[in-house]
Amino acid sequence: MKLLTYNFLTSKCIKKVKVGYPLKLNIMEQKVESTNFNPEFIQRVLPRLDWSAIKIAADSVGCQGFPDEINLETSTNDTELLQKLHHLLLEIEVVTGSLICPETNRIFPITNGIPNMLLNEDEV
Amino acid sequence: MAKRPEHSAPPEIFYNEDEAKKYSQNTRIIEIQEEMSERAYELLLLPEDESALVLDIGCGSGLSGSVLEENGHQWIGIDISQAMLDVASDREVEGDLILGDMGQGMCFKAGSFDGAISISAIQWLCNADKSNHVPQKRLYQFFTTLYACLTRNARAVFQFYPENAQQIDMITNQALRSGFYGGIVVDYPNSTKAKKYYLVLMTGGVQQQLPAGLGTEESNTEQISYSKKREMTKNIRGKDVKRSKDWIMHKKERRRQQGNETRLDSKYTGRKRSGRF
Ligand SMILES: C[S@@+](CC[C@H](N)C(=O)[O-])C[C@H]1O[C@@H](n2cnc3c(N)ncnc32)[C@H](O)[C@@H]1O
Numbered sequence: 001m002k003l004l005t006y007n008f009l010t011s012k013c014i015k016k017v018k019v020g021y022p023l024k025l026n027i028m029e030q031k032v033e034s035t036n037f038n039p040e041f042i043q044r045v046l047p048r049l050d051w052s053a054i055k056i057a058a059d060s061v062g063c064q065g066f067p068d069e070i071n072l073e074t075s076t077n078d079t080e081l082l083q084k085l086h087h088l089l090l091e092i093e094v095v096t097g098s099l100i101c102p103e104t105n106r107i108f109p110i111t112n113g114i115p116n117m118l119l120n121e122d123e124v
Numbered sequence: 125m126a127k128r129p130e131h132s133a134p135p136e137i138f139y140n141e142d143e144a145k146k147y148s149q150n151t152r153i154i155e156i157q158e159e160m161s162e163r164a165y166e167l168l169l170l171p172e173d174e175s176a177l178v179l180d181i182g183c184g185s186g187l188s189g190s191v192l193e194e195n196g197h198q199w200i201g202i203d204i205s206q207a208m209l210d211v212a213s214d215r216e217v218e219g220d221l222i223l224g225d226m227g228q229g230m231c232f233k234a235g236s237f238d239g240a241i242s243i244s245a246i247q248w249l250c251n252a253d254k255s256n257h258v259p260q261k262r263l264y265q266f267f268t269t270l271y272a273c274l275t276r277n278a279r280a281v282f283q284f285y286p287e288n289a290q291q292i293d294m295i296t297n298q299a300l301r302s303g304f305y306g307g308i309v310v311d312y313p314n315s316t317k318a319k320k321y322y323l324v325l326m327t328g329g330v331q332q333q334l335p336a337g338l339g340t341e342e343s344n345t346e347q348i349s350y351s352k353k354r355e356m357t358k359n360i361r362g363k364d365v366k367r368s369k370d371w372i373m374h375k376k377e378r379r380r381q382q383g384n385e386t387r388l389d390s391k392y393t394g395r396k397r398s399g400r401f
Contacts, residue, residue: 004177005200005220008236013229013269021233035218041175041198048235048275090198114209117202117224117231121256124228124265 001115003057004089007049009115011101011108014123022053023108024100025060031093035086042082042089047072054088063088128287134253139184139205147185148211154187160320161188161243164281165195167309167324167335168239176238179273181226181282182245184208186217192241193218200237202226227262229269236273240280246323247284250291263295267302274327280304282323292321299325312339369394 011020051070058066065084075081099108099115106123109116129138146153170176175196180189183201185208192199199219203209209221224231227249249266250259270280286292292308299306306325312318324334372394379386 001222002220004198005222008200008232008273009222010231010233013231020231038175041177044174044238045177048233050233112210112213114206114213114221114223117222118204119225119228121254 001094001110001113002090003061003092003094004045005115006057006094006099007053007089009099009117011099011104011106013117014101014104014106014119017101017103020101020103022050022056022102024102025056025094025097026100027060027094027097029094029096030061031095032091033093035090037083037086039079039082039086042085043076045089046070046076046082046085049085054085058088061088061092063092128285130248130251130287134251135248136204136206139208141207141210144185144205144207144211147187147208148215157184157187157243158191160283161191161241163311163320163338164188164241164243164283164322165191167281167322168241168279170195170197170239177236179230179232179237179240179270180219181230181240181242181270182248183212183219183221184243184245186212186215186219186221188241188243189217189219202230226266227257229265230273231269232273234272235275237278238275239278240270240274242280242282242284244283244285246282246295247286247291250287250294260294260298263298264302267299267304271303271327276328278327279306280325280327282325284321284323286321295323299323303327307334309334310337310340313337315339 006023006025009023011017011023014020055066055068058064063084066088067081093113094110095113097110099110100106101108132138147157148154168178170178173196175198178192178197178199180186180192180199180201183189183199183203184205186201189199189201189212200222201212201217201219202222202224203212204223204225206223209223212219212221226245249263251257252259274280284295286295296308304325304327306323309322309324311320311322318339326332373389376386376389376393
């Protein structure tokens with residue numbers, strides 16, 4: 001699972017969960033695979049990213065230097081920041097670990113890089 | 125006629141390792157899936173030369189995702205079959221994969237995706253595979269959560285294999301109830317083999333005419349227009365708001381906002397003509 005996906009995932013499909021975001025992130029194994037830097041793509045998704053979840057992701061994988069808050073106007077031309085985001089969001093892969101619902105503590109395991117978001121029928 | 129796969133077993137069982145293998149080895153299957161994916165991609169109308177983020181629903185082994193990759197887009201795929209996703213991982217697709225059931229909803233934050241694509245998957249939702257499954261409910265849960273996780277000017281395109289006309293209606297109705305606009309595009313309607321159905325949905329923006337199906341002379345699209353949609357909403361709400369004074373005033377206000385020439389409001393606005401003319 002890429003950390004881009006982490007930024008968009010919620011547990012709101014569980015019955016009675018209101019927001020289900022941000023999920024707690026627990027990483028046991030990770031890997032890095034470099035991909036071509038495409039600044040336009042990062043610029044495009046930047047306004048959709050949740051910064052608190054970026055910080056959680058960066059802390060979990062030990063990426064430093066992300067500001068506490070994001071200023072959309074200046075950031076979209078900040079190549080260094082865009083490059084860092086590219087690395088964090090698209091190059092780091094969570095191989096094993098779990099995601100945890102912030103409201104119910106329901107655990108979603110991640111195995112072989114694939115998070116299992118399937119719910120039991122009594123949870124929907 | 126061959127039995128429909130949806131009638132033989134639930135999808136997570138039907139798409140086992142043997143079935144999944146076909147989606148990386150059987151050239152005929154691969155060719156067909158890719159061809160439909162390309163057509164669906166065309167109907168998605170994503171901006172050219174820009175890389176967007178697309179959701180692939182029922183992504184399977186990632187054949188549809190490959191078409192997105194080739195066009196320079198990022199994708200996230202969701203599928204209920206572990207075996208299909210394993211094949212996708214083995215193929216080292218660029219997209220990210222999630223194990224999930226579309227009938228339980230799309231578990232993403234609002235406004236995450238520029239578009240969504242789904243090839244040969246949604247007809248599976250018309251079946252009740254578990255005792256507590258109600259197809260209409262699962263379709264509604266799917267479409268409302270999908271609507272929410274798309275951006276405001278997005279499209280979702282589904283190639284699917286309807287079993288009959290009622291299934292087309294059931295799927296389309298739930299999509300429209302969820303806020304989407306759109307309709308069905310039928311390619312090659314006169315050929316039993318090549319005939320293909322695409323449900324093309326839009327979240328908002330300017331209402332566009334759906335294109336004609338391939339291999340058709342005149343338009344073969346069942347565009348569900350605002351008026352049909354209003355009819356349907358009417359049935360839901362139970363009363364006709366059309367042509368009421370409020371409705372007309374609202375329409376006029378919108379026309380003004382759009383800069384169109386609009387008659388001034390008067391005390392006669394929205395009244396019935398006496399018929400003495
Ligand atoms: C015919 S395959 C197509 C796969 C891929 N889109 C392609 O074009 O190669 C249909 C896929 O839909 C998936 N599917 C069926 N029901 C589903 C559900 N409820 N939720 C998620 N995926 C589902 C199946 O697991 C299967 O991988």
